[in-house]
Amino acid sequence: MKIAIVGASGAVGQEFLRVLDERNFPVDELVLFGSARSAGTDYTFRCKSVTVKELKHNDDFKGVDIAFTSAGAGTSKEFVDTITKYGAVMIDNSSAFRMDADVPLVVPEMNAEDAKNRPRGIIANPNCTTIQMVVALKPLEQLSHIKRVHVSTYQAASGAGAAAMAELEKQYKQIAKGETPTVEKFAYQLAYNLIPQVDVFTENGYTKEEMKMYHETRKIMHSDVEVSAMCVRVPSLRAHSEAIWIETERPISVEEVRTAFAKAEGVVVQDNPEKKEYPMPLFIAGKDPVYVGRIRKDISNPNGISFWCVGDQIKKGAALNAVQIAEYLIREKAI
Numbered sequence: 409m410k411i412a413i414v415g416a417s418g419a420v421g422q423e424f425l426r427v428l429d430e431r432n433f434p435v436d437e438l439v440l441f442g443s444a445r446s447a448g449t450d451y452t453f454r455c456k457s458v459t460v461k462e463l464k465h466n467d468d469f470k471g472v473d474i475a476f477t478s479a480g481a482g483t484s485k486e487f488v489d490t491i492t493k494y495g496a497v498m499i500d501n502s503s504a505f506r507m508d509a510d511v512p513l514v515v516p517e518m519n520a521e522d523a524k525n526r527p528r529g530i531i532a533n534p535n536c537t538t539i540q541m542v543v544a545l546k547p548l549e550q551l552s553h554i555k556r557v558h559v560s561t562y563q564a565a566s567g568a569g570a571a572a573m574a575e576l577e578k579q580y581k582q583i584a585k586g587e588t589p590t591v592e593k594f595a596y597q598l599a600y601n602l603i604p605q606v607d608v609f610t611e612n613g614y615t616k617e618e619m620k621m622y623h624e625t626r627k628i629m630h631s632d633v634e635v636s637a638m639c640v641r642v643p644s645l646r647a648h649s650e651a652i653w654i655e656t657e658r659p660i661s662v663e664e665v666r667t668a669f670a671k672a673e674g675v676v677v678q679d680n681p682e683k684k685e686y687p688m689p690l691f692i693a694g695k696d697p698v699y700v701g702r703i704r705k706d707i708s709n710p711n712g713i714s715f716w717c718v719g720d721q722i723k724k725g726a727a728l729n730a731v732q733i734a735e736y737l738i739r740e741k742a743i
């Protein structure tokens with residue numbers, strides 16, 4: 409297949425190179441795109457050097473089968489016609505089209521089939537915090553309908569891109585040397601801090617990130633579930649963590665939940681309080697599955713279950729999820 413990556417120099421773009429290789433994805437030809445800033449940069453893929461081209465309105469996407477795009481919503485909106493005009497399937501990591509009625513929003517473990525119905529040739533990859541939560545919610549929804557979710561997120565610096573991750577590392581070094589830390593990518597110094605704001609605020613007092621978790625979860629799960637999120641940026645480098653409380657239609661037991669998680673696709677249970685075993689972002693970074701632990705009954709609600717969930721948001725929350733969508737389409741001969 410001829411594969412394009414748009415935003416190749418970015419945190420997600422670089423992960424695409426690793427994931428495509430790791431999974432032996434059938435790539436006959438790879439083309440990389442970026443802005444004028446990264447055009448001309450060489451990246452190695454399967455021992456061959458590939459040079460980044462500047463993304464322009466031209467015929468560069470002729471013959472491309474799948475375009476993995478991760479260059480921000482503005483770029484996706486501006487270039488969607490150029491990318492799809494010769495039939496390339498655009499699997500987009502930005503928020504540009506996620507809530508459009510004629511664009512499927514897909515987490516393969518949950519709603520892979522939706523990817524087949526793509527009238528505009530676009531498939532949207534959900535927000536990273538939503539992807540890992542939905543992977544964990546799927547087996548529980550099968551036990552009993554989930555009516556309500558409360559979630560508090562602990563989001564790594566790299567969720568805001570490669571430069572944001574570099575800024576956090578730089579801040580720790582600057583502080584250690586007694587210098588004033590550089591603050592450009594976040595509203596405040598993130599080193600030794602937590603910032604209870606991810607993305608901009610909306611009229612109802614929630615941030616856009618929190619409202620994405622509400623709307624996207626409902627669309628992916630085809631559900632009337634109510635989701636109330638509190639999203640917080642934390643000074644870890646990679647992998648997002650989430651404390652999740654769910655309310656189901658009938659009470660479900662911890663044993664049922666454990667068994668359902670253990671059988672679920674893409675989920676690993678790491679839950680042994682006596683041995684201090686639970687998932688942590690430091691150890692989950694770079695891994696494919698979504699990890700769950702601290703599973704318990706919610707003492708404030710007879711129909712409630714609470715657990716902790718950690719996933720690599722650049723991998724399962726972005727590149728891996730998109731590649732899994734493409735693999736599904738190939739398997740189903742739907743491309």
Ligand SMILES: NC(=O)c1ccc[n+]([C@@H]2O[C@H](COP(=O)([O-])OP(=O)(O)OC[C@H]3O[C@@H](n4cnc5c(N)ncnc54)[C@H](OP(=O)(O)O)[C@@H]3O)[C@@H](O)[C@H]2O)c1
Binds near residue numbers: 442443483535569571
């Ligand atoms: N980081 C995450 O954890 C994560 C997770 C899920 C989804 N996403 C989404 O994925 C997208 C990329 O995120 P990221 O974290 O990889 O950001 P990033 O590290 O800042 O990289 C941004 C990429 O976009 C490219 N780009 C920017 N403007 C462009 C333009 N006009 N034309 C062509 N390329 C352009 C950049 O190329 P240059 O180097 O040439 O500027 C760079 O390769 C965003 O929409 C983000 O919301 C990110």
